[in-house]
Amino acid sequence: MIExxxxxxxxxxKPAERVRKGETIVFKTLDCFSNQVKSEEQxxxxxxxxxxxxxxxxxxxxxxxxxxxxxxxIKDIKVDDKxxxxxxxxxxxxxxxxxxxxxxxSIKDGKAVFNDIEFSTKPMIGVIGVAPKEGEIPCGYPGNHxxxxxxxxxxxxxxxxxxxxxxxxxxxxxxLHASMGDGEICGTGIEIAGEVTxxxxxxxxxxxxxxxxxxxxxxxxxxxxxKFESALKYACEQMQLLISKAYNWDMTDAYLYMSVxxxxxxxxxxxPSDLPVVVRFGVPKVDGKPGLIPLK
Numbered sequence: 001m002i003e004x005x006x007x008x009x010x011x012x013x014k015p016a017e018r019v020r021k022g023e024t025i026v027f028k029t030l031d032c033f034s035n036q037v038k039s040e041e042q043x044x045x046x047x048x049x050x051x052x053x054x055x056x057x058x059x060x061x062x063x064x065x066x067x068x069x070x071x072x073x074i075k076d077i078k079v080d081d082k083x084x085x086x087x088x089x090x091x092x093x094x095x096x097x098x099x100x101x102x103x104x105x106s107i108k109d110g111k112a113v114f115n116d117i118e119f120s121t122k123p124m125i126g127v128i129g130v131a132p133k134e135g136e137i138p139c140g141y142p143g144n145h146x147x148x149x150x151x152x153x154x155x156x157x158x159x160x161x162x163x164x165x166x167x168x169x170x171x172x173x174x175x176l177h178a179s180m181g182d183g184e185i186c187g188t189g190i191e192i193a194g195e196v197t198x199x200x201x202x203x204x205x206x207x208x209x210x211x212x213x214x215x216x217x218x219x220x221x222x223x224x225x226x227k228f229e230s231a232l233k234y235a236c237e238q239m240q241l242l243i244s245k246a247y248n249w250d251m252t253d254a255y256l257y258m259s260v261x262x263x264x265x266x267x268x269x270x271x272p273s274d275l276p277v278v279v280r281f282g283v284p285k286v287d288g289k290p291g292l293i294p295l296k
Contacts (some may be wrong), residue, residue: 001195005034005054005174007034009129009145010136011166021202024075027056029174030127031191037084045084053140053148055127056170061200064169069208069293070130070162071201072171077123077156081249083105083178083192091187091273105190107178112190124155125196126175126189129211133165133203139174142224142268144234146211148183149222149278150189150268152180158215161210161293171200187270195283203295210238212293213280220282220294222267228277232264235281242292243283246252258283275287 002025004016019025031037034051037044064070066162085103087095106113112121127139129146142148146162154160162169180189213220219242221236236258243254258281269276285291 001028002056002059003028005030005056006058006172007054007139008136009052009055009131009139009147009172011131011134011170012136013058013131013170015168015170016057016135017061018060018062019200020062021200024197025059027173027196027198029176029194029196030054030108031084031193032188033084033191035193037086037102040104041141043100043102045089045100050181053127053138053175055139055172058131058170059172060170061202062168063166064164064202066165067205067207068164069163069203069206070158070169070171071203071295072128072162073199073201074125074154074156074158074160074196075199076197077125077176077194078294079107079121079123079176079178079192079194083107083190085190086188088187092185092270093119094185105178107192112179121178121190122152122155123182123194124152124177125173126177126180128154128160129171130162130164131166131170142276144210144223149211149224150180150184151213151222151278151280152177152182152267153213153220153280158213161208161212161214164218172282173198183266183269185270185272203293206293208238210234212242212275214291214293218279218282218284222278222280224276224278226276231277231279235279239281239283246290246292247253
């Protein structure tokens with residue numbers, strides 16, 4: 001089990017572990033506040049923001065090279081019995097109509113207790129990705145390396161593909177949520193610590209610009225940018241190319257198909273804030289058609 005924490009994605013991060021392709025590994029994670037929030041009386045304004053959004057890792061994958069794809073199968077996600085929801089300063093469309101508040105939420109038997117209601121949890125991974133080609137990117141920010149994508153479909157049973165830009169990929173993850181709505185409009189889900197079991201594999205020499213998510217019934221491209229229109233464009237361009245290649249269609253037919261069968265969704269859009277908008281564009285899986293990314 002890996003228990004080393006970092007706060008940036010960087011090619012200079014020293015590996016916490018080395019694995020071969022096909023191996024399974026367990027990551028122990030802190031919550032997005034590095035477990036600093038202990039009670040409802042404590043506001044997030046009191047914590048050390050240099051310790052926000054820790055990721056566990058990184059893991060060096062043998063034989064991984066720039067131009068390959070890292071294949072991440074989410075085998076299991078276990079979360080603790082308590083999580084935190086909080087307003088964040090000047091974050092979200094209703095920050096002007098909400099008080100600073102911390103709420104501790106109990107988790108028991110797959111249920112979250114919020115005031116006088118209970119609802120089923122669906123644990124997911126907020127921060128997940130590989131090292132960028134150069135420089136360092138705080139774990140709280142998204143990009144084409146992955147990072148803080150906050151996509152609530154990255155959960156047990158899903159598979160995520162990341163374009164590798166440095167030797168070994170340097171994969172890391174963290175920022176679990178027991179539950180998080182699309183958009184995460186106040187800036188937090190049920191932030192919680194836990195353990196994640198993943199299997200890591202490789203596809204050699206497969207060019208990809210943005211992370212791709214595969215679920216039981218759909219494919220998604222996840223993209224981000226400060227501007228909504230640019231994030232949409234990036235996700236659609238990647239999806240168009242994948243469909244064209246996999247189905248042997250020209251780019252225009254792929255575009256038309258995306259308009260009638262695609263879905264455009266917001267992973268994180270807690271504007272106004274300084275966080276980029278994270279989006280996903282998805283299409284359903286089709287019986288008799290190859291996968292958009294074939295496992296080799």
